Amino acid sequence: MVRRHLEDLPTFSLPTGYAVRGFQVGDAATWTRLVQAADLHQAVTADRHREVFGEDLETLRQRQLFLTAPGGEAVGTATAWYGSDGWERDWGRVHWVAIRPDHQGRGLSKPLLQAVLEQLRQLGHRRAYLITETVRWAALRLYLRFGFEPELRRAEDRSVWTDLLRAGLPVALPDCGSGRVR
Numbered sequence: 230m231v232r233r234h235l236e237d238l239p240t241f242s243l244p245t246g247y248a249v250r251g252f253q254v255g256d257a258a259t260w261t262r263l264v265q266a267a268d269l270h271q272a273v274t275a276d277r278h279r280e281v282f283g284e285d286l287e288t289l290r291q292r293q294l295f296l297t298a299p300g301g302e303a304v305g306t307a308t309a310w311y312g313s314d315g316w317e318r319d320w321g322r323v324h325w326v327a328i329r330p331d332h333q334g335r336g337l338s339k340p341l342l343q344a345v346l347e348q349l350r351q352l353g354h355r356r357a358y359l360i361t362e363t364v365r366w367a368a369l370r371l372y373l374r375f376g377f378e379p380e381l382r383r384a385e386d387r388s389v390w391t392d393l394l395r396a397g398l399p400v401a402l403p404d405c406g407s408g409r410v411r
């Protein structure tokens with residue numbers, strides 16, 4: 230999915246006592262715990278954080294965010310990463326969004342994603358992309374809410390998104406009018 234600009238971001242306030250902070254030393258383990266708890270669709274090993282994000286502290290401090298609950302415990306994470314695999318430098322990447330299950334469904338992903346997109350803009354990116362999967366219904370709704378659109382690159386992409394639209398996802402497909410499929 231893509232967001233072709235980082236202007237006019239929706240705003241969501243954090244509930245009292247919640248905050249968003251940047252990566253601190255030791256947070257690779259925090260991240261691993263959070264994504265292991267949240268992500269039911271893939272196994273996440275202890276090495277995954279290093280494999281995906283490397284070990285450059287300054288980069289992590291700038292780009293990896295944690296949502297903290299009252300008391301300071303991290304209950305969510307998302308990363309304002311950069312493009313790879315042919316994406317130009319303009320494109321920032323929203324990477325590994327996760328809210329711990331006991332905090333899901335309370336709207337907390339929205340101020341977190343807002344902070345990530347603002348961070349991408351601060352870091353000089355002008356657009357954002359992300360890669361997700363059709364089983365991640367809550368994530369799809371979240372990204373649509375933030376103005377991300379389907380990126381139809383391969384022939385099968387349209388049929389996948391059409392199925393999601395038919396299943397009730399409020400998505401407007403390019404060249405399909407406003408959310409209606411005949």
Ligand SMILES: CC(C)(COP(=O)(O)OP(=O)(O)OC[C@H]1O[C@@H](n2cnc3c(N)ncnc32)[C@H](O)[C@@H]1OP(=O)(O)O)[C@@H](O)C(=O)NCCC(=O)NCCS
Binds near residue numbers: 268325333337361
């Ligand atoms: C995706 C995720 C971060 C959303 O976090 P959350 O704080 O629970 O989501 P919110 O409460 O802010 O809701 C976001 C949207 O998802 C919808 N949603 C939340 N839970 C849902 C569920 N179980 N089923 C369907 N939609 C759901 C909400 O209604 C909202 O959409 P709306 O604004 O159109 O009403 C969280 O579900 C998660 O960590 N999932 C596992 C990891 C994952 O899939 N990450 C995304 C990788 S691309």
